[in-house]
Amino acid sequence: MARAADPDEPAGSAPRTADPDSPEARGGAAFVVTSGPPGTGRAALDRRRILGAAIEFIDSHGLSALTMRRLGAVLGVEAMALYRYVPGREQLLDGVVESVVDELYGDPDVHMEAAHGWQDYLQRLAHGVRRIALAHPELFPLVATRPPAAPWVRPPLRSLRWVESFLTALTGSGFSDESAVAAYRAYSSFLLGHLLLEVSQKGVAINAADTGEATPAVDPDLGEYPTVVRLQELLSVDESAAEFEEALENLLGRLEHVRREGRDPRDPDSFT
Amino acid sequence: MARAADPDEPAGSAPRTADPDSPEARGGAAFVVTSGPPGTGRAALDRRRILGAAIEFIDSHGLSALTMRRLGAVLGVEAMALYRYVPGREQLLDGVVESVVDELYGDPDVHMEAAHGWQDYLQRLAHGVRRIALAHPELFPLVATRPPAAPWVRPPLRSLRWVESFLTALTGSGFSDESAVAAYRAYSSFLLGHLLLEVSQKGVAINAADTGEATPAVDPDLGEYPTVVRLQELLSVDESAAEFEEALENLLGRLEHVRREGRDPRDPDSFT
DNA sequence: CCGGCGGCGTTTACAACGTAAACCAGCGGG
């Protein structure tokens, strides 16, 4: 009911193949800079470049490998040079997550106003965030975990600008204030849960893929857990895209319910 | 529809006060050990004691403050002594999350079999996990973030024993194998999202409480975001318990749907 | 033309971290 067409693909594609939110062909990123010869990639060093390099670095080497000195080396510069542009490592990470969620603004499939109805708006937004999460699996836990600026700005939609967009979109589409806020919360936690789980699973999958051969039977002693072994096949298949879609649909349905229930009684309701 | 009575409280308590899952009166925990005089708390030093101390330490000083040397000091011992019982810091953290989720086994309100129906089972389990999350807000992000042992063991229910319990509970209550697995995923991500958001919010709240005075109006320039300021009041109220309950109810309803739809067609269905 | 000066990157330095390796105190069994 009331589902917006998938923004990327022709409708009705097979559910198993070609996740529309997955990054198309991001190569393995051979990126072995390790303080390459000076003169490589030297270019003025401003804050944006630093953040960009940090993102690239985390994406390809993992968060724990990011170190001031190493990041400096990637940029062909000494560690301390970074401190001219960033107060410290912690704030650098803050900047990184900010940069990453800012990718939403550049996404043409995500709109800031609910021009085609609030369901379309939420659907596009959700997929936009999912695209980000899948593009930066190492980073997304950070996005989710880092304390929000204000207590009420909940993780995935970190910027106030998006919260504003969200709330106006919903209140402009027949949601009462209370319902809009409730919707915001439900939506946030839905996104966070699904995406965090998805990227963590993906992360494990690739880690297992680059070290081991190919699903080497089972690692621990599974003797105690017959049901787990019986369902192992089913548990291993990756249906994240479909599950995401379905849970999102369900959430939207639930929100429609909330919307109809909770029209602001004191406020004459805007169109329909 | 089909909701199990709240395991802790008499039904119908006021929604605003007295969250049944919140730790009753966890004091501010003045715990300034910082290498107290030796002879304090000296007792044989085994792995369990170490993990316990680590948990206590993280709960009261935050994850980033936990250091091998400091943990040693708390236990009245030199840092290197810990390495007799724990291979390294990373594994210590693994042990910590394992210990924390093991609290579920000791929780009398959480059952490992669905003796009173699967809805009751899931409800009790969810509240059990929520209790853990609220008791260890600094730790829960770690529980959520740490890569699971096996790819299919998704975060909040980390141990295979619980996965086994979950799956047998559901398959024993009329879920097909596929439905049980789908339910497992939906349930996991639901728990993860809600609880992670809740603790992160809580964390910010207490951080703000111990540094600032009392909600000093607004921090950044809110001029650009009129809807946010208008709804600030609503956004600030903490309805986590009620929201959790409602979302959980909704999920259970959805799972009931899944259960009825997706009975295993080839397998003669077990009772009802 | 030139002297200084401000922005930007480097050097040096330090405390704290995780951890390897050697060391040492007891102590129970040949």
Place this chain on the structure above:
DNA sequence: CCCGCTGGTTTACGTTGTAAACGCCGCCGG
């Protein structure tokens, strides 16, 4: 008696984040 094991300590090393001082170099007023 001494041997070796168990459990804790000492020492040491490499790496981290970051403070502070230093040096280069291009710009700008005299």
